[in-house]
Amino acid sequence: xxxxIHNFIRTLKREPSTVVPLAELGIHPIVKARFxxxxxxxxxxxxxxxxxxxxxxxxxxPAADFNPGKIGEGDNLTHNPxxxxxxxxxxxxxxxxxxxxxxxxxxxxxxxDFDYSRFEKVGNHLPEGLGVIGQYGDxxxxxxxxMGFEGFSLALYEQPDIVDKLNLTLGNLVLSMFRYFAQxxxxxxxxxxxxxxxxxxxxxxxxxxxxxxFPWLKKIGDxxxxxxxxxxxxxxxxxxxxxxxxxxxxxxxxHPIEPKAMELGEVKKRYGHRISLIGGVDVDLLARGTVEEVxxxxxxxIRIAAYDGGYCVGSGNSIPEYVNYNxxxxxxxxxxxxxxx
Numbered sequence: 001x002x003x004x005i006h007n008f009i010r011t012l013k014r015e016p017s018t019v020v021p022l023a024e025l026g027i028h029p030i031v032k033a034r035f036x037x038x039x040x041x042x043x044x045x046x047x048x049x050x051x052x053x054x055x056x057x058x059x060x061x062p063a064a065d066f067n068p069g070k071i072g073e074g075d076n077l078t079h080n081p082x083x084x085x086x087x088x089x090x091x092x093x094x095x096x097x098x099x100x101x102x103x104x105x106x107x108x109x110x111x112x113d114f115d116y117s118r119f120e121k122v123g124n125h126l127p128e129g130l131g132v133i134g135q136y137g138d139x140x141x142x143x144x145x146x147m148g149f150e151g152f153s154l155a156l157y158e159q160p161d162i163v164d165k166l167n168l169t170l171g172n173l174v175l176s177m178f179r180y181f182a183q184x185x186x187x188x189x190x191x192x193x194x195x196x197x198x199x200x201x202x203x204x205x206x207x208x209x210x211x212x213x214f215p216w217l218k219k220i221g222d223x224x225x226x227x228x229x230x231x232x233x234x235x236x237x238x239x240x241x242x243x244x245x246x247x248x249x250x251x252x253x254x255h256p257i258e259p260k261a262m263e264l265g266e267v268k269k270r271y272g273h274r275i276s277l278i279g280g281v282d283v284d285l286l287a288r289g290t291v292e293e294v295x296x297x298x299x300x301x302i303r304i305a306a307y308d309g310g311y312c313v314g315s316g317n318s319i320p321e322y323v324n325y326n327x328x329x330x331x332x333x334x335x336x337x338x339x340x341x
Contacts, residue, residue, distance in 0.1 A: 001054045001341050005131030005188055008056035012189070012230040012253045012276050014310035020302055020339030022055050022332065023278045025135070025193060025234050025255060026318035034325060043118055047125040054332055054341070057189065059133040060122065062177055063115035066142060066170075067096075068107055095148035103162055106146075108169055111176035119186045134181030137193035137234070139174050140213040143167045156208065163212070171216045178220045182227035190224045190231045192217065197237025199261040206242050214245055221250020232278065236317060237261045240270075247275050255279050258316045265304040268311070276310040281331055283315050286323040291330040298334035306339065313339060 001019075010017040032049045033039045040046055050058040097103055122132055138145075143166055144152035155163050181187045194213060196203055217233065224231035230252035238261040239246065239254075246254065254271075256279030257264050264280040271277075280301040285293060298313055305311035313335040319328055335341065 001336060003051060003056045003127065003129035003131070005056045005129060008131065008312070009188065009230055011309055011312060012232065014273075014276050014308075017309055019341050020306045020335065021312045022053075022335050023232075023255065023312040023314045024055070024319055025059070025191065028319060028321040030321040031319055031323070031325065031328060043121055044125045047122065047127075047130070051127055051130055054336060056129070057131045057133045058122065058126070059135050059191065060118050061135050062119070062180070063117075064136070064177070065109060065113070066173075068109060068113075093148045094151050095144075095146045097146045097162065097166055098151055100159075100162060103165055109173065111173060114177060114180075116180060116184075119180075119184055123186055131188035132186050133189045133191050133232075134177070134184065134187040135191035135193065136174055136177045137191075139167065139171045139216045140194050140196065140209070142170050143212060146170075153204075167212045175216065175219055175223075178223050182223040182229060188229065190220065190229055191234065192220050192231065193234035195237070196235045196242075197239055197261070199237055199258060201238060202241065203237075206245070209242060210245070214242075214249055217246070217249040217251070224252070225250050243271055247271070252276060253278055253310075253312070256314060256316050256318075258282075260316075264301055268305045272305070272308070272310055276312070277305055278312040279314040279316050280305065281313070281315050283317045283320065283323065286315060286319070286327045286331065288324070289327060291326055294327045294330040295334040298331055299338045302335075302338045 004019065007017045007019055008021045011021050029040060035053060036045065036049050040049060047058050097106060119132070119134065143163065146166060147155055152163065178190055178192070181190045196209055196213065221231055231250055232253045232255055233246060233251040234255045236256065236258045240262070253276035257267055257277050259280060259282040264277065267277060281294065281297050285297060301313060302311070313331070
């Protein structure tokens with residue numbers, strides 16, 4: 001498929017488009033390497049993967065280190081014996097920020113520490129029609145992760161000033177990235193990610209999100225609107241109770257419509273006239289299903305969500321290394337076959 005970033009943008013804006021595009025937030029490096037036949041070592045390699053796989057964009061992040069002092073690193077890390085998989089899980093108890101003193105001594109980066117060189121160089125590698133997505137996120141997630149979820153929850157009532165200050169610091173840092181994305185001629189689309197829900201409910205009350213996430217999402221939405229660029233927002237889980245607020249922040253498209261949390265056809269029926277939808281192919285199906293089941297699910301997603309535009313094929317979260325590779329290839333080929341490619 002020849003990439004067509006303009007068709008992708010039209011789809012995100014719920015405008016008439018000729019092809020149902022593909023979209024993913026994350027694809028594991030092992031999957032990418034298998035697809036192009038070698039490890040991805042350079043920016044050119046990254047562009048080659050997204051192009052050859054049939055996406056209309058390459059997704060880039062600025063290089064950023066939110067823990068340059070390596071405080072607490074190693075507490076929640078694990079490695080597979082072969083060294084290929086790195087996992088990190090968030091602390092449920094205490095994080096690296098527990099007191100006012102912790103907050104004062106923690107070494108945060110500055111906006112000048114973020115490296116945007118890949119954005120400045122990517123134009124030298126883009127084939128015709130391939131665009132660029134600037135992506136980052138996790139203002140809310142980093143806030144609670146740095147405190148530990150239990151510590152964060154208690155601090156909301158016992159030490160709200162610490163939560164406020166931490167969230168403000170992290171929010172301004174991430175916002176500086178989206179200010180760059182909005183202003184950069186290299187970036188076509190903005191993508192913010194921040195998980196706020198489980199499959200059976202929100203992680204915290206809507207009131208907490210209204211204080212520590214939605215104001216930031218609205219600022220990012222304003223940047224995208226003023227720049228004339230679409231904004232994609234990623235969060236897993238069931239979102240019906242806050243969907244109107246997400247849309248009012250200026251979000252153009254929602255990803256990934258996790259199947260076990262929200263049924264794609266229901267979301268399309270209720271909100272498809274206000275926001276575009278991405279995803280809907282369950283990761284568990286990609287990991288344990290058959291090729292034919294994956295093909296049928298892609299066909300079904302296109303049928304129930306793409307009939308008037310405003311839908312992109314993708315997984316219900318991301319493409320981790322444990323998906324069945326043949327199923328991932330089936331997703332790509334079925335999207336082309338049933339989506340007009």
